[in-house]
Amino acid sequence: MSTYLAEDKMDILEQLNVNLTLFIEHFSETSKNYSLLPYPPIYNCDELDGVMAVPLFRYSVISFYSVIFVMSLLGNGLVCYAVLVSQKMKTVTNFFIINLSTNDIILTLFCVPFSASEKFLLQRWPFGNSLCHIVSFVQAVSVYVSAYTLVAISIDRYMAIMWPLRPRMSKGHAKFVIVTIWLTAMVTAVPVFVTTGQTIPNDTFYEFCEFYICGEDWEDPEMKTAYSILVAMLQYGVPLVVLVFTYTSIAIVVWGKQPPGEAENQRDRRMAKSKRKMIKMMVLVVIVYTVCWLPLNIVQIIADWFPNLQQLKWFPVLYFLVHWLAMSHPCYNPVIYCWMNGRFRVSFYGVFRKVPILKHTVKKYDKSNLMSQAVLSDHMSCRHNIRSIRCNTKRAEGDLDELECHRFISSKSARSSHLLSVEHGL
Numbered sequence: 001m002s003t004y005l006a007e008d009k010m011d012i013l014e015q016l017n018v019n020l021t022l023f024i025e026h027f028s029e030t031s032k033n034y035s036l037l038p039y040p041p042i043y044n045c046d047e048l049d050g051v052m053a054v055p056l057f058r059y060s061v062i063s064f065y066s067v068i069f070v071m072s073l074l075g076n077g078l079v080c081y082a083v084l085v086s087q088k089m090k091t092v093t094n095f096f097i098i099n100l101s102t103n104d105i106i107l108t109l110f111c112v113p114f115s116a117s118e119k120f121l122l123q124r125w126p127f128g129n130s131l132c133h134i135v136s137f138v139q140a141v142s143v144y145v146s147a148y149t150l151v152a153i154s155i156d157r158y159m160a161i162m163w164p165l166r167p168r169m170s171k172g173h174a175k176f177v178i179v180t181i182w183l184t185a186m187v188t189a190v191p192v193f194v195t196t197g198q199t200i201p202n203d204t205f206y207e208f209c210e211f212y213i214c215g216e217d218w219e220d221p222e223m224k225t226a227y228s229i230l231v232a233m234l235q236y237g238v239p240l241v242v243l244v245f246t247y248t249s250i251a252i253v254v255w256g257k258q259p260p261g262e263a264e265n266q267r268d269r270r271m272a273k274s275k276r277k278m279i280k281m282m283v284l285v286v287i288v289y290t291v292c293w294l295p296l297n298i299v300q301i302i303a304d305w306f307p308n309l310q311q312l313k314w315f316p317v318l319y320f321l322v323h324w325l326a327m328s329h330p331c332y333n334p335v336i337y338c339w340m341n342g343r344f345r346v347s348f349y350g351v352f353r354k355v356p357i358l359k360h361t362v363k364k365y366d367k368s369n370l371m372s373q374a375v376l377s378d379h380m381s382c383r384h385n386i387r388s389i390r391c392n393t394k395r396a397e398g399d400l401d402e403l404e405c406h407r408f409i410s411s412k413s414a415r416s417s418h419l420l421s422v423e424h425g426l
Contacts, residue, residue: 051316052123061320065116068328072108075334076101082347089343093278095174096153097337099181100146104330107142110135112327118214120320124206125214129198132214136196137189140231144185146329147239150289152177153282154246161250161275188234191227192216225304232297243286250279281340285333292329295322 051057079101083089114135118125125132156169169177198212206213218224254276299322303309337344 051313052120057317057320058121061116061120064324065112065327068324068331069108069112072104072112072328072330076104076108076330078348078351079334079337079344080105081351082344086343086347089347090171092156092169092171092174093153095171095178096149096156099178100149100153100333103142103145103149104333106138107146108327108330110138110142115139115323115327119323120316124211125198126212127214132198133193133196136214136216137193140189140192141182141185143235144188145181146289147235148181148185149178150286151239151242152181154243154286157279157282158246158250161253161279228301228304232301236293236297240290247279247283247286251283254279277340281336284336284340288332288336289329291325292332293326296326298322 080098083094083098114127127135156174159166160168195216195218196214197217198214199217200206200210200212216224216227218227299319303315309315338348339345
């Protein structure tokens with residue numbers, strides 16, 4: 001009996017040993033299979049990655065963008081004030097300039113804080129989907145308006161210089177052109193509004209932390225690249241071609257030879273000098289626009305063609321530099337206006353004198369001399385326009401030909417220039 005019990009115990013132990021061996025083998029194999037599964041890593045969602053986490057880089061971003069934010073708002077605000085408070089400043093060209101300054105203020109408010117926060121400080125979009133659509137659309141519209149306004153100014157200057165005896169663009173026509181510029185810019189930016197939204201990128205960090213970014217979401221990457229090229233052409237390429245053509249033609253006429261309808265006398269030389277100053281100012285505005293926006297357009301097109309470049313460690317620094325340069329563009333135009341336009345300079349000095357902190361540091365400016373020159377210029381321009389109208393009327397009636405008309409205007413202008421110079425002590 002004891003022998004049978006001993007054998008049964010041995011059988012039970014052997015069976016348990018076999019079962020235990022099979023269990024261990026199965027567990028080991030299962031563990032190997034589970035170890036191969038792609039478990040997501042654990043991220044600290046409060047920490048930034050790469051160069052974004054470097055304190056010096058973050059301080060530089062905050063400092064650089066804060067400077068251009070304040071300078072742009074103050075400078076372009078001064079330009080708008082200078083035109084709105086003075087009736088004599090409300091010219092056709094200044095209407096376009098105030099449109100440019102107003103647009104620069106909008107660009108600064110919607111581009112600088114949101115772009116800097118998302119791209120360089122937070123690495124995500126925390127402002128919601130609705131604001132993502134609005135901000136992206138306003139940014140695109142503002143960029144187009146800047147380019148189209150510069151084109152409108154160049155065409156107005158081109159018409160005035162190349163055909164001085166033709167009727168100038170009226171203020172009503174200028175306002176119509178400005179409205180057309182805004183409508184065209186809005187239509188051009190519709191694809192941005194439609195395709196833009198907040199999305200979670202295909203990245204383990206953003207998926208783990210459930211972070212959104214605000215950007216264009218195209219189903220076809222080739223369509224995105226094609227639209228980026230189209231944007232660069234409409235916002236930069238085509239306007240640049242028009243600007244180069246118009247201002248080159250103007251320079252040939254103004255500096256290369258005597259402009260049509262102008263004779264060689266003191267009054268006409270003074271008006272030619274005034275024209276050259278205006279052309280120099282606007283050419284400088286175009287050059288600054290070109291230098292500021294060209295690098296960003298190049299980087300964006302290259303990044304669309306080669307998306308892997310955005311994964312490089314140095315790419316955020318490069319993008320910060322070109323993006324900051326483009327966003328700083330609104331700061332420079334007010335400086336150019338103050339430097340190269342006497343009327344803007346007088347208006348700016350008048351505002352500075354009203355600020356308690358600045359009134360003791362601003363140098364005394366000979367406003368009376370500037371204004372007397374401005375009055376003289378206004379008198380001459382007014383009388384010149386009247387004579388041009390009378391002369392063109394006589395030409396239409398057949399009493400004068402074109403050459404006699406030019407001589408009539410020049411002879412009268414010379415005498416008026418002398419009398420007004422004596423009157424104003426110039």
